[in-house]
């Protein structure tokens with residue numbers, strides 16, 4: 171989950187899950203005196219946890235790009251007020267550009283989905299309508315260290331990176347994943363082109379297409 175979309179989300183320990191929290195409550199380790207503690211089921215506990223607390227498990231993730239981080243660091247050690255104002259203005263313009271990109275994506279998605287209203291869409295043959303527009307977004311998921319283990323030895327061992335490239339069909343809200351490890355290929359522009367080529371060999375609606383890569387709003391990694 172991105173903190174851009176959930177700015178006040180708090181995260182709990184990566185090793186923690188809801189069941190141990192629930193058990194600790196049942197086992198009277200919870201700091202409320204037991205006579206006042208109503209008995210509830212795991213189902214109710216989970217429901218209250220999800221609805222009333224802005225908490226999540228795992229590492230806090232941000233979509234901060236390298237430029238944002240460089241500007242934040244420059245702000246932390248800048249010399250005078252003039253330089254600080256210049257950096258703040260640069261960061262404001264940079265983030266405004268990023269937000270404009272996300273807004274444009276939301277608008278495109280709405281329009282492209284509307285273009286298919288009342289029309290049949292099959293991905294194996296060309297559509298007869300000239301008005302329809304498809305839209306896909308694509309990006310890499312965070313690299314996955316493999317195997318997914320947490321014991322002490324893992325701190326010192328070099329783990330295998332597994333890459334996951336996802337393409338999302340915004341009309342059907344359907345995801346397509348391409349998974350490989352670093353022993354198979356890297357995660358550069360050639361690999362992105364190969365995944366897209368394979369995807370388009372099956373994905374043939376014949377409509378005009380809007381393509382959007384989310385990381386390009388703030389980054390230039392795969393350009």
Ligand SMILES: [Zn+2]
Pocket residue numbers: 234235236237238239264265268388
């Ligand atoms: Zn940025």
